[in-house]
Amino acid sequence: MSTASRRQPSPRHRGWRLGLALALLAVTLWFGPLAEHAILDRAFAACILAGMILFAIAASRRLAFGLVAGCLPMLLLVIAANLKFRYLETPLLAPDLVYYANAEIVETLLRYPFIIGAIVAALVLVPLLLVVLWRGGASFRADTHRGRVIAMLAALAILGATLYPGGPFAHVYDKGMWAAMIDQSFVSDFIVSVRNARVHEPSFRLADATLDNWNDIAAGASAAPRKPDIVAVLEESTFDPRMLTACTSKLCDARMFHADANTIAHGWMNVHTWGGGTWTSEFAFLAGLPHTMFGPAGLYAPFNLAPRIRYTLPRLLDADGYRTVGIYPTDGDFMNGRDAYADYGFDAFHGGQELHLGWGATDAEVFAAFERVFAEEKARADGKPLFVFVLTLHQHGPHMTPLHELPAPYDQPLFPGKLAPGNAALDDWLNLNLTNYLQRLSMSDAAMTRLETFLRRDDRPALLLHFGDHQPSFDGAINTLAKSVPPQVPDPQYVTYYMLKGFNLPVRREDYPVLDIAYLGSLLLDAADLPRNPFFVANTLLRDRCDGHDLDCRNAALRNSYRAWVFGKLDDLK
Numbered sequence: 001m002s003t004a005s006r007r008q009p010s011p012r013h014r015g016w017r018l019g020l021a022l023a024l025l026a027v028t029l030w031f032g033p034l035a036e037h038a039i040l041d042r043a044f045a046a047c048i049l050a051g052m053i054l055f056a057i058a059a060s061r062r063l064a065f066g067l068v069a070g071c072l073p074m075l076l077l078v079i080a081a082n083l084k085f086r087y088l089e090t091p092l093l094a095p096d097l098v099y100y101a102n103a104e105i106v107e108t109l110l111r112y113p114f115i116i117g118a119i120v121a122a123l124v125l126v127p128l129l130l131v132v133l134w135r136g137g138a139s140f141r142a143d144t145h146r147g148r149v150i151a152m153l154a155a156l157a158i159l160g161a162t163l164y165p166g167g168p169f170a171h172v173y174d175k176g177m178w179a180a181m182i183d184q185s186f187v188s189d190f191i192v193s194v195r196n197a198r199v200h201e202p203s204f205r206l207a208d209a210t211l212d213n214w215n216d217i218a219a220g221a222s223a224a225p226r227k228p229d230i231v232a233v234l235e236e237s238t239f240d241p242r243m244l245t246a247c248t249s250k251l252c253d254a255r256m257f258h259a260d261a262n263t264i265a266h267g268w269m270n271v272h273t274w275g276g277g278t279w280t281s282e283f284a285f286l287a288g289l290p291h292t293m294f295g296p297a298g299l300y301a302p303f304n305l306a307p308r309i310r311y312t313l314p315r316l317l318d319a320d321g322y323r324t325v326g327i328y329p330t331d332g333d334f335m336n337g338r339d340a341y342a343d344y345g346f347d348a349f350h351g352g353q354e355l356h357l358g359w360g361a362t363d364a365e366v367f368a369a370f371e372r373v374f375a376e377e378k379a380r381a382d383g384k385p386l387f388v389f390v391l392t393l394h395q396h397g398p399h400m401t402p403l404h405e406l407p408a409p410y411d412q413p414l415f416p417g418k419l420a421p422g423n424a425a426l427d428d429w430l431n432l433n434l435t436n437y438l439q440r441l442s443m444s445d446a447a448m449t450r451l452e453t454f455l456r457r458d459d460r461p462a463l464l465l466h467f468g469d470h471q472p473s474f475d476g477a478i479n480t481l482a483k484s485v486p487p488q489v490p491d492p493q494y495v496t497y498y499m500l501k502g503f504n505l506p507v508r509r510e511d512y513p514v515l516d517i518a519y520l521g522s523l524l525l526d527a528a529d530l531p532r533n534p535f536f537v538a539n540t541l542l543r544d545r546c547d548g549h550d551l552d553c554r555n556a557a558l559r560n561s562y563r564a565w566v567f568g569k570l571d572d573l574k
Contacts, residue, residue, distance in 0.1 A: 021067035028071040031078045037185040044169045045187040047162040055155035058148045065133040081186035093193035196296035199304050209564035214538040227385040228461035237395040238468035239496040245482040249414050251438050254445040262501040264527050265510040269498040271517050275473030279335045284517045286313050286344045288539045302340035308574045311535035313521040315345035320530050323347050323381040329357045329393040362394045363447035399436035410439035433474035461505040468496030488513035490552040512548030519543040
């Protein structure tokens, strides 16, 4: 038998390899192009897949190997995107490969053993499969060189035309980042997000900066006789459930949403994210700006905006004589937290690892850590007042603890059967998620009461602000529930709550039908009666002139003037 004969596999051996390759192609088509949300997205993904397969076959001169090598990048992408969406409620986007590449991702993945298993399996099986197909696959004849070159050029032409943002699929590239976060077109979303990683400075005309006066209160600010300690608590995934028309149980009513004699301001709060993206609400509070002003890349504010923003609340409070402290319930590497807080201007940062907190930490555990940190930082402050920003985590999804594992009365569906006219019965999934949410809310409510008691325990003046960063998604099901909100709320999907209370200091009440999260900082400065820098002077003026609205302020000329002042005159984005 000749050497050439020994190298060529039998038709039977070639058959199973080709069958395997065709099966993999079918799976990739089903979970890739055919699973895209819109017809144009499907065509977009199909062209990319066709280009990769054609190039791989032509370059390798092996049919089965080329089919598999061309399919695997897209198949692995959709597997990873589906897993990330299933467990973390956001799809895989290109910036994730840059911004999530740190040690904290290992801790996150350890919460999901199935993902770890899938990664290990891919690392072992994919190279093994490619080696087997390469060694056992029949190659095309050597005299097909010209045809191979033509095929490779055709493949590159297909890929070039498809991936060109101004080409035949320009409409796919017009998709915004938030559409990419929720429409589950995993292939097109990932490809489109590649060009959305660059921060865009908000557009403005410098001449508009002087159309309004943004210095009105600069000379009028007066220093408080005794500066209060300020505690701000970002309550993860928390909103007032009474906004859900189906939430009629008395368990939907929590004390933390009710005003009392100490309340300065409270009510509906407009946020700029939904179902996730806590760090964007964190940015809006600390920087006084919506992350959406900076284009799709604003989604990654702790990485690309925190180092570039000139004016922040912690920097101002530091200038006003405060020691500024951040308490982070996860490790400091998560979402670049430690570095971002330094960029925002915090004097001290305490991460979850140091505080022995983690993903399961309750509000009570976080507030117990706060009390320890508060005492330590008071000693370090040498008489200075403190500003402490605390993040909680317990309401983070998923809300899927089996009901029988919850304490009474949450150990059974709270909304069985028919509801009031106009409301459908809640199915098992919504009962599970909403009941989980209410049980955790009851724990947050009790913990918040204890925190108030801690801050009131002596005659020290103190401010307590707590607010929800975004609504939970309940795996998207929350949007099937009717919501009742005031007409001033621009979008019921993007509204949570805020509560500002003062202890042992004069209470001057403020009332807004709805307040944008970007104004919380200036509201705190009002309540504390503190001087402010030019940015927060302008922020306060816009808040009052737009009656608490920001991006949805009806006075477009005023918004344009503010933007020109902040970014043209004050150079807030370095």
